[in-house]
Amino acid sequence: MNVLITGGAGYIGSHIALSLLQQNHQVIVLDNLCNSSPIALTRVEALSGKKITFHQGDIRRRADLNQVFNQQPIDAVIHMAGLKSVNESLQKPVKYYQNNIAGTLMLLEIMKQHQVNKLIFSSSATVYGVPEKIPLCENCDTGNTTNPYGASKYMVEKIMGEVVDAQPELAITALRYFNPAGAHPSGQIGEHPEGIPNNLLPYLFQVANGQRGNLPVFGDDYETPDGTGVRDYIHVMDLAEGHIQALNHLKPGYRHYNLGTGQGYSVLEIVQMFEQVSGKHVPVDMRARRPGDVAICLSDPGQAKKELGWQATRGLEAMLRDAWRWHTQNPQGYMGSETL
Numbered sequence: 480m481n482v483l484i485t486g487g488a489g490y491i492g493s494h495i496a497l498s499l500l501q502q503n504h505q506v507i508v509l510d511n512l513c514n515s516s517p518i519a520l521t522r523v524e525a526l527s528g529k530k531i532t533f534h535q536g537d538i539r540r541r542a543d544l545n546q547v548f549n550q551q552p553i554d555a556v557i558h559m560a561g562l563k564s565v566n567e568s569l570q571k572p573v574k575y576y577q578n579n580i581a582g583t584l585m586l587l588e589i590m591k592q593h594q595v596n597k598l599i600f601s602s603s604a605t606v607y608g609v610p611e612k613i614p615l616c617e618n619c620d621t622g623n624t625t626n627p628y629g630a631s632k633y634m635v636e637k638i639m640g641e642v643v644d645a646q647p648e649l650a651i652t653a654l655r656y657f658n659p660a661g662a663h664p665s666g667q668i669g670e671h672p673e674g675i676p677n678n679l680l681p682y683l684f685q686v687a688n689g690q691r692g693n694l695p696v697f698g699d700d701y702e703t704p705d706g707t708g709v710r711d712y713i714h715v716m717d718l719a720e721g722h723i724q725a726l727n728h729l730k731p732g733y734r735h736y737n738l739g740t741g742q743g744y745s746v747l748e749i750v751q752m753f754e755q756v757s758g759k760h761v762p763v764d765m766r767a768r769r770p771g772d773v774a775i776c777l778s779d780p781g782q783a784k785k786e787l788g789w790q791a792t793r794g795l796e797a798m799l800r801d802a803w804r805w806h807t808q809n810p811q812g813y814m815g816s817e818t819l
């Protein structure tokens with residue numbers, strides 16, 4: 480298949496590009512590089528021995544999308560392009576709604592124009608907002624979101640359901656990722672957030688390599704076994720394989736699936752496992768709870784197993800080992816690496 484990945488130069492998109500190439504699909508990437516580097520794609524090409532067709536452009540621009548869809552036939556789209564910082568979305572909601580919602584509307588319009596009917600969408604466990612119950616299954620309530628980022632994912636899912644009602648030939652699957660982590664085992668591609676990391680693992684790695692003093696632990700008084708927050712971390716290669724399975728099972732209609740492991744780890748369990756894997760000591764600094772955080776967020780991944788034949792196979796140790804390898808081999812991310 481010719482598969483277009485919007486946002487394909489990003490953290491998760493680059494891993495999906497690699498998996499698709501390894502399954503002999505043709506990969507086309509549209510990315511405006513607002514949070515990524517084209518070097519990720521050259522690394523994916525080197526790892527796979529195959530070429531990617533890259534277009535630098537913006538999903539909000541009709542002309543950019545038309546150029547991509549006119550240049551070659553597209554069989555399916557994996558729509559990853561979007562902004563993802565919860566914090567920033569609280570400061571700049573219009574920017575988030577513009578990018579994540581208006582950009583998706585433009586994509587849906589151009590897909591219709593070019594009669595492309597297959598779409599996989601990067602959604603998030605954040606659509607569940609404050610969990611109604613644990614573990615979260617697909618028929619749990621959604622929409623009780625706590626920030627514009629989460630609201631944008633919820634609204635896009637809703638829009639997609641309505642668009643499918645009006646265009647029954649469309650096949651759309653939204654994948655609700657839990658907490659993506661890890662990197663390709665080669666250490667060649669991975670995640671490198673700009674500035675001070677918001678998320679646990681990137682922050683922990685920067686403490687471990689001496690870039691930051693100690694790891695703030697946000698809350699030790701949650702109703703969890705050790706008092707710290709529990710999350711369902713999922714290896715990015717498992718996520719990538721989940722997309723391939725979703726693509727293989729696409730059929731007309733709108734569907735959504737959790738992509739998680741169903742296994743939760745607390746902040747302190749992560750620190751402990753990381754210390755074992757890396758041999759590094761990570762000093763922690765107990766702080767107050769971070770506003771907006773919940774105690775536990777955990778998936779029931781059963782529906783994806785039943786209907787897509789997919790389940791995560793990599794555990795926490797592999798996530799930490801692979802991400803740490805990427806981090807130590809690329810302490811500045813793709814910066815300072817070879818140019819295109």
Ligand code: NAD
Nearest residue numbers: 486489490491510511512513514515537538560561601603
């Ligand atoms: P990322 O920032 O690494 O990748 C997103 C990519 O989209 C970047 O390469 C960026 O340059 C590109 N992009 C953003 N706006 C664009 C636009 N208007 N036009 C073209 N390209 C644009 O993030 P990621 O972690 O790889 O996440 C990918 C998707 O998965 C996002 O939609 C994100 O919301 C979703 N998601 C991520 C997580 C996570 O924790 N990483 C969890 C759940 C869902």
Ligand code: WQD
Nearest residue numbers: 565603605658677678679682695696697708710746769772
């Ligand atoms: C994990 C745990 C923190 C940093 C976010 C988004 C979510 C999704 C995934 C996109 C929590 C604790 C963190 C730190 C800490 N993204 N923590 N010290 O908040 O579960 O999910 O990323 O869709 O929408 O909200 O991930 O990695 O920020 O936090 O103690 O420096 O680590 O309190 O318990 P989160 P996270």
